[in-house]
Amino acid sequence: PVIRLEDYRPTDYLIDTVDLDFNLDPNVTKVTALLSLRPNPLGRPNAPLVLDGDELLLNDLRLDGTPLDANAYTASPQGLTLHAPPQRPFELRIETSVNPTANTKLMGLFRSNGIYCTQCEAEGFRRITYFLDRPDVLSVYTTRIEAAVEEAPLLLGNGNRADAGLMPGTGRHFVVWHDPHPKPAYLFAIVGGRLDTVSEVYTTQSGRRVDIAIHVEQGKRERATYALDALARSMRWDERVFGREYDLDVFNVVAVSDFNMGAMENKGLNIFNDKYVLASQDTATDSDYANIEAVIAHEYFHNWTGNRITCRDWFQLCLKEGLTVFRDHEFSADERSRPVKRIADVRTLRAAQFVEDAGPLAHPVRPNRYREINNFYTATVYEKGAEVVRMLKTMLGDDVFRKGMDLYFERFDGTAATIEDFLSCFAEASGRSLDHFSEWYAQAGTPILTASGFYDEVSRTYRLDLRQSTPPTPGQPEKKPLVMPIAMGLVGEGGRDLPLVTDNDVALHDGVLIFDEAATSVTFHNVTEKPVPSLLRGFSAPVRYDIDLSDDELLVLFSADSDPFNQWQAVQTVLIRQLIKGTEAVKTGRSLPPSDRLVRALAEFTAATAEQDAAFAAQVLTLPTESDIAREIGRDVDPDAILSARRAMKRQLSEALLPTLERLHIKLASSDAFSPDASSAGRRALRNAGLDLIAAADPERGEQLAAERYAAADNMTDRMAALATLALIPGAGREDALADFAARFAHDPLIMDKWLALQAMIPEPQTLDRVKGLMQHPIFTLTNPNRARALIGSFAMGNPTQFNRIDGAGFDLLADVVLKLDPLNPQVAARLLTAFRTWRMLEPGRRLKAEAALKRVAAAGNLSPDVTDIAARSLG
Ligand code: ARG
Ligand code: ZN
Secondary structure, three states: OOEEHHHOOOOOEEEEEEEEEEEOOOOOEEEEEEEEEEEOOOOOOOOOEEEEOOOOEEEEEEEOOEEOOHHHEEEEOOEEEEOOOOOOOEEEEEEEEEOOOOOOOOOEEEEEOOEEEEEOOOOOHHHOOOEOOOOOOOEEEEEEEEEEOOOOOEEEEOOEEEEEEEEOOOOEEEEEEEEEEEEOHHHOOEEEEOEEEEEEEEEOOOOOEEEEEEEEEOOOHHHHHHHHHHHHHHHHHHHHHHOOOOOOOEEEEEEEOOOOOOEEOOOOEEEEEHHHOOOOOOOOOHHHHHHHHHHHHHHHHOOOEOOOEEEOOHHHHHHHHHHHHHHHHHHHHHHOOHHHHHHHHHHHHHHHHHHHHOOOOOOOOOOOEEOOHHHHOOHHHHHHHHHHHHHHHHHHOHHHHHHHHHHHHHHHOOOEEOHHHHHHHHHHHHOOOOOOOOHHHHOOOOOEEEEEEEEEOOOOEEEEEEEEEOOOEOOEOOOOOOOEEEEOEEEOHHHOEEOOOEOOOOOEEOOEEEEOOOEEEEEEOOOOOOOEEEOOOOOOOOOEEEEOOOHHHHHHHHHHOOOHHHHHHHHHHHHHHHHHHHHHHHHOOOOOOOOHHHHHHHHHHHHHOOOOOHHHHHHHOOOOOHHHHHHHHOOOEOHHHHHHHHHHHHHHHHHHHHHHHHHHHHHHOOOOOOOOOHHHHHHHHHHHHHHHHHHHHOHHHHHHHHHHHHHHOOOHHHHHHHHHHHHOOOOHHHHHHHHHHHHHHOOOHHHHHHHHHHHHOOOOOOHHHHHHHHOOOOOOOOOOHHHHHHHHHHHHHHOHHHHOOOOOHHHHHHHHHHHHHOOOOHHHHHHHHHHHHHHHHEOHHHHHHHHHHHHHHHHOOOOOHHHHHHHHHHHO
C-alpha cells in the first residue's frame, strides 16, 4: 500500500502513559504493556481502535482489568483491533511474547552478541507490543526490565532510574526506568547485558549534574574513551551555539555489533553500531575518529531536534534529520577545520546525494508518498536536508537564523511538528516570506546553475548572467526555479575581492546574491579591472554549476581566492574537465597529458603552501574519484575508460610532482606520539596522499615505501593507507601485507571489515572471485550488517569497473546476495540493492546486463516490501 502525505489525519485515540514490563529471556521474552488511552478530541468519535503489530503473539488482553470478549476484538501478528472501544479514558493491558534470538531483522527487540537491545525507528516498536506506532502519539513511559543477573547485570531504559532490586532465590533482578518527557514509540529503548562502562559526571551550564556513560562489549573499555570525550564536547557545544541543555540525570550510550544503521537517538539511551563508538590508535583510522565524533554529536543533538520536538509523520523525517545533520556538520567544523570539513561534506553530498537525485530513486527532501519508510533514510533526506537548512542560515544571516531556531525550540517543544512549522519560525524571525524557498523540500532533482560574465572596460561594469534549470525526476516532469543563495565575490589582481556595487533592486547582502528566477542578469559597477567571478563560495547552494571560466581563470581562483572551498573547487573543476577529455581520448586509443598550467599550479601549491595546511592540501591532491567522473559524464558511461584515464592522469601528474612529493614526504614524517586531533590527522592525510601519488609515478618505489610504512605503522591510519597503496600493485607484496593484516586482527571482525572492504575495491577482474572467496571466509557472515556492507557494499558502491563488469557478473553477484539476505534482513538487503541506482547512466551493453539482474530480483517470489520497493522504483 502507498502512504500519502496529503492523507494525514490525527489518530482517533491518544495514549497518555505506557507502563511496560519486560521479562527478558533469549527465546521467549514476555512483554506486558499497560496503556492508558482516551479518545482524541481531534479524532473521529466511536472509531475502532486499530493498533499496529508485526510478528507478535498475543497472550492476554484486558480492558480496565477485565478480559475482553472474543468478539470484541480481532488479533493477528500484524495488528489488534478493538471494534468498539469506550468513549472515555480506559486502560488496556496487553501481554505479548517475542523471540529476541530469532530476530534477524534487527528491528524491535533482538540480541547482538548476547546483548539484548532494541531498534524502534521507524516502525519497530510494533514488533514489541501492539501500539499506535506513529510519531504523533506522545506518551510518558515507565519501563520495568527483569533478567537473569548472570546474563544481564546491566539493565538500561529511557529516562532516569526509578527503582531496582534483586528477586531472591530466582537469580533474577529488575530495574525500573521512568522517562518524564512524552515521546513517540520510535524513541523507546531498552538494553540488557554484560557490558564494560566508561563514565564521567557532566555539569550543564545551569548546574545540572548528569552521569554520562558509554557501554561497550566486554574487554573494549579502552576503545570507548574517545566517544565519551566527544559526547562531553557535543553537550558543551549545543549549550554554547544553540542554547540547548540536557534534560535528564543520565545519558547512556550503548555500542552493539549488529546494527542496521549508524546509530539511534532513543531518549537518554542512544544505541550505536560499534563502528561509530570504538576507537584506539591501533584500531581506528583518522576518518573513523572523525565519524565517531560526528555520529556521537548527531545522536546527542537529536535530543532537541528530534526528541523534544519530533515529527508529525514520517514524511517530515528531514525535519529532524536534515536539521540534525546540519548541526553535526557545524559542530565538526568548529572542532576541526571548517574549510576541510566543508570540502569533505560536499564530496559526500555529490557522491551520495547527487547520484541519487540523478537516477530512478530521486525523491524530494520531503517525499510525499512511500511504500516502505525504511527506504527513505536517504542521502536526500539527510544530506540535502542539511543543505537546505544551511541555505536558510546563509540567506538570513547568523543572528536571524539563531532567532528563528530559538523560536522553533520555544514554540514547538513537546510537539510533533512539520516542515511548515519549522519554516514559519524563520519567516517570523526575518519578516520574510519563505513560501518560494520551501520548494526545496518539495522538488526533487539537482538544479543546474549556469553563469556567464561580461566585463566592459569602458563603463567599468561587469555583467553576470545567471540561468537555472532542473532536469525531470520520476513523477516530476516539470520543474520550477528555486531560491538559491549565491555567496560570491569578484576576484581581482592578487586575489583581492573587488567591492560589489549593484543597482538598488538587486538582492545582495554580505556578498550573498539571492537568485530565484529562471534567468537574470546582475550588473556590477565601478569594477576597476577584469575580475574572475567566484560563485557559490562555501558551496552556498546544493546545485551543479557550470561557469564559462577558462582553465587559466580557474587556476587564478585556485591560487588566490579568499574562499578556501572555492580554491579547492577550482582545481577540482580543472581536473574533472581534463579527466573527461582524457576518458574520451582513451576510447579512441589515445592518451591526454594534464595541461602544463595545471601541473605547474599543483607543483607550486605543493612546494609552497601544502605544509601550512596539510589537511587542506591532502584534499587538493586527492583526484576526483572514478564515480565523480562518471557522474559528470552522466550518460553512456564506460567505467573502464574512466579508470584508464584517471590512472594515466594520476601517473603523469605524479611524475611531474615527484621531486616535490619526495621532499614533502620526508618533511612530514613525524616522530611525535600519536594524537587523533585534526592537525595531526591532516599531516598523516597529506603524507599518505603523497605516498599514493609516489606509487602512481613509480610503482616500485611506491611498493617499497608502502611496505615500510605498513610494517612500521604505529597507528591504523598509516597502516591502512599503506595497505591501500599496496592493494593497487598486483604481486606478492600486496598478498603478504593482506595476510599479515588478517593474522594481526583475525580476532576482531570490526577491524577485519577494513580488510574486506579494501579487497572488494581492487579494480581488477580477479576481484569478483576474490569477493566470492571472502564470502566463505570464517570472519564473514551475511547476517551482520557491517560485514555485508564492508564486503558486498564496498564492491557494489566502491568498485565501479568490477561491479559494472561488461559480462554482468558483478550485477549477478549483487542480485544473488540481495535475494539471499532479504528473508533475513530486508532493510540491509534493500540498501545494498540501491547500488543499481546508476544503471541507467551506463553504456548500452552494461545497461542491458544491469536491467536483467534487476528484473531477476523483481521477479523473485516472497520479496520483502523493502526490496520490492527499491527494485520497482529502480526499474520504474
Ligand atoms: N534516527 C537515526 C539517525 O539518523 C536513524 C535510524 C534509522 N533506522 C531505521 N531503521 N530506518 O540517527
Ligand atoms: Zn539522525
